[in-house]
Amino acid sequence: MTFTDTALAPKPTYLTPERVKIIGSFSPEFAEILTPSALAFVAELHRRFDSTRQALLARRAERQADFAAGILPDFLPETKRIREQDWTVSPLPDDLLDRRVEITGPVERKMIINALNSGASVFMADLEDSNAPTWENVVQGQINLRDAVRRTISLSTPTKEYRLNEKTALLMVRPRGWHLEEKHVLVDGEPISASLLDFGLYYFHNAHELCARGSAPYFYLPKLESHLEARLWNDVFGFAQWSLKLPKCLIKATVLIETLPAAFELNEILYELREHSAGLNCGRWDYIFSYIKRLGLNPDFRLPNRADVTMTVPFMAAYSQLVIQTCHRRGVHAIGGMAAQIPIKNDPAANEAALEKVRQDKIREATNGHDGTWVAHPGLVPVAMEVFNRLMLGPNQIENKRLDVQVSAADLVRAPQGAITEEGLKLNIDVAIQYIASWLGGNGCVPIYNLMEDAATAEISRAQVWQWLHTPGTTLADGRPVTAELYRSLVPGQLDKIKAQIGEEAYEKGRFLEAARLFDRLVMSEEFIEFLTVPAYEQLA
Numbered sequence: 001m002t003f004t005d006t007a008l009a010p011k012p013t014y015l016t017p018e019r020v021k022i023i024g025s026f027s028p029e030f031a032e033i034l035t036p037s038a039l040a041f042v043a044e045l046h047r048r049f050d051s052t053r054q055a056l057l058a059r060r061a062e063r064q065a066d067f068a069a070g071i072l073p074d075f076l077p078e079t080k081r082i083r084e085q086d087w088t089v090s091p092l093p094d095d096l097l098d099r100r101v102e103i104t105g106p107v108e109r110k111m112i113i114n115a116l117n118s119g120a121s122v123f124m125a126d127l128e129d130s131n132a133p134t135w136e137n138v139v140q141g142q143i144n145l146r147d148a149v150r151r152t153i154s155l156s157t158p159t160k161e162y163r164l165n166e167k168t169a170l171l172m173v174r175p176r177g178w179h180l181e182e183k184h185v186l187v188d189g190e191p192i193s194a195s196l197l198d199f200g201l202y203y204f205h206n207a208h209e210l211c212a213r214g215s216a217p218y219f220y221l222p223k224l225e226s227h228l229e230a231r232l233w234n235d236v237f238g239f240a241q242w243s244l245k246l247p248k249c250l251i252k253a254t255v256l257i258e259t260l261p262a263a264f265e266l267n268e269i270l271y272e273l274r275e276h277s278a279g280l281n282c283g284r285w286d287y288i289f290s291y292i293k294r295l296g297l298n299p300d301f302r303l304p305n306r307a308d309v310t311m312t313v314p315f316m317a318a319y320s321q322l323v324i325q326t327c328h329r330r331g332v333h334a335i336g337g338m339a340a341q342i343p344i345k346n347d348p349a350a351n352e353a354a355l356e357k358v359r360q361d362k363i364r365e366a367t368n369g370h371d372g373t374w375v376a377h378p379g380l381v382p383v384a385m386e387v388f389n390r391l392m393l394g395p396n397q398i399e400n401k402r403l404d405v406q407v408s409a410a411d412l413v414r415a416p417q418g419a420i421t422e423e424g425l426k427l428n429i430d431v432a433i434q435y436i437a438s439w440l441g442g443n444g445c446v447p448i449y450n451l452m453e454d455a456a457t458a459e460i461s462r463a464q465v466w467q468w469l470h471t472p473g474t475t476l477a478d479g480r481p482v483t484a485e486l487y488r489s490l491v492p493g494q495l496d497k498i499k500a501q502i503g504e505e506a507y508e509k510g511r512f513l514e515a516a517r518l519f520d521r522l523v524m525s526e527e528f529i530e531f532l533t534v535p536a537y538e539q540l541a
């Protein structure tokens with residue numbers, strides 16, 4: 001039969017293995033990623049590991065019930081031996097020894113090229129905090145990563161041609177966290193785990209190529225809450241290597257320590273992943289968010305204005321030093337985190353002040369013993385590089401064992417003093433609504449008031465408003481109680497401010513009212529909603 005009328009021709013669709021269904025849009029380019037064999041691989045990962053993922057998420061909820069009942073997080077008695085015994089993680093490959101400056105960014109094509117060319121040691125391509133997981137972003141991101149691995153990635157725009165330099169940063173990939181699902185790929189009628197999809201597609205398409213190039217697939221693992229979640233990743237890695245017949249080309253992964261419970265299981269997380277470990281990283285923004293989420297409504301742990309929760313407040317200083325000490329004892333890197341300042345255009349004085357803040361942050365990290373750090377923007381690579389080149393003379397400082405560090409369970413939760421002000425409350429409302437509107441529009445990382453905002457930083461803003469609204473006795477510095485009436489009276493003013501800043505047309509095109517409604521649901525809910533991106537995903541096109 002021939003089809004003369006194109007309307008009658010069958011619509012092209014993906015060829016899928018049995019009981020795997022794709023409900024995202026089709027394109028021939030996407031089909032190069034979503035091949036039957038790649039889908040069979042990710043479906044197999046999901047069938048083998050999803051029930052454990054679900055059980056671990058349920059365990060998070062059980063632990064939260066304990067925290068809400070006043071039981072504070074503590075080091076685990078059952079893993080005392082792992083903390084006390086001497087052991088180190090497996091040796092690192094040469095290309096992971098020097099990671100002094102790492103740039104991060106979403107998996108957008110231009111940004112991948114710019115990041116790889118930025119002069120940084122590592123580029124962490126991000127499918128998590130900085131990526132709004134539209135179907136297009138997720139699959140196009142995999143196309144971009146495939147082309148980056150093969151060094152064929154390029155881009156032609158009316159103003160500039162983009163291609164890779166001779167020397168580029170080492171690529172690491174951050175799949176989405178265990179809590180997320182990908183609604184466009186169904187396995188046995190259920191949405192696939194987003195972590196397993198992101199990991200699995202990247203591994204399937206690139207592992208052989210990376211190993212043939214003398215490297216290996218390297219990952220960043222986000223938002224883990226326990227060593228059992230690290231064990232799950234370890235099992236996934238083992239299966240993936242076996243399945244693609246690459247037992248000797250070891251996957252390596254850096255775990256972000258960005259939840260409060262994980263800070264109590266640093267040794268255990270490294271131990272679970274000891275064959276695959278490329279150390280730990282201080283994911284400071286999610287860590288603050290997790291502190292608020294897990295310690296919740298206990299007034300002893302109520303945090304002041306977001307701007308005052310810096311890396312030098314007691315619980316943040318304690319955690320970052322414990323990460324450094326633990327990693328160095330186990331023979332592996334402790335990577336620092338992200339300063340939120342980004343370069344400021346058209347205002348040299350403000351720009352220099354922002355760069356100086358980044359510089360001071362990197363000096364603190366290098367002096368404390370971090371083996372590298374993160375930057376959000378290519379313009380910050382030279383700033384961080386200068387500091388680490390000056391203060392870290394070898395490829396890393398794992399030999400600096402930081403035996404002076406003594407951190408107790410109480411230190412890890414010690415809250416800072418400080419005020420909650422109307423300005424702080426308004427800023428949280430403003431930033432969270434702007435960010436959610438951007439995310440719903442498909443962009444997961446934006447500059448707001450000259451700071452990088454992504455899912456982790458926005459979560460702090462929404463969690464603080466929730467905490468201040470629901471913790472009994474919360475008052476502003478001027479003595480007024482933080483109430484639902486006060487919060488709701490401030491929202492219209494913030495929306496008007498956003499409209500005045502971006503103009504009526506951009507405001508009407510954006511999804512600000514929808515974002516404000518979602519924000520209201522998030523902060524007014526009696527029960528803390530685990531992640532804003534979960535209800536937001538239901539509204540993501």
Ligand SMILES: CC(=O)SCCNC(=O)CCNC(=O)[C@H](O)C(C)(C)COP(=O)(O)OP(=O)(O)OC[C@H]1O[C@@H](n2cnc3c(N)ncnc32)[C@H](O)[C@@H]1OP(=O)(O)O
Pocket residue numbers: 103104105106110111112114115126129130285286338342343375376377378445446447451452453454456457
């Ligand atoms: C809490 C965490 O999880 S941190 C990790 C997640 N967050 C991130 O990765 C932050 C990534 N950074 C970004 O997305 C951006 O830097 C933003 C949104 C903060 C600022 O973006 P913009 O305002 O567009 O930056 P700006 O206009 O100064 O960009 C200038 C150039 O640098 C590029 N650029 C900016 N940031 C990056 C980056 N992180 N990686 C690669 N290129 C970048 C832009 O693409 C642009 O390129 P062009 O000149 O070729 O057009």
Ligand SMILES: O=CC(=O)O
Pocket residue numbers: 129256258282283284285286287337338456
């Ligand atoms: O992912 C990093 C963070 O700070 O959160």
Ligand SMILES: [Mg+2]
Pocket residue numbers: 129222256258283285286456
């Ligand atoms: Mg994070």
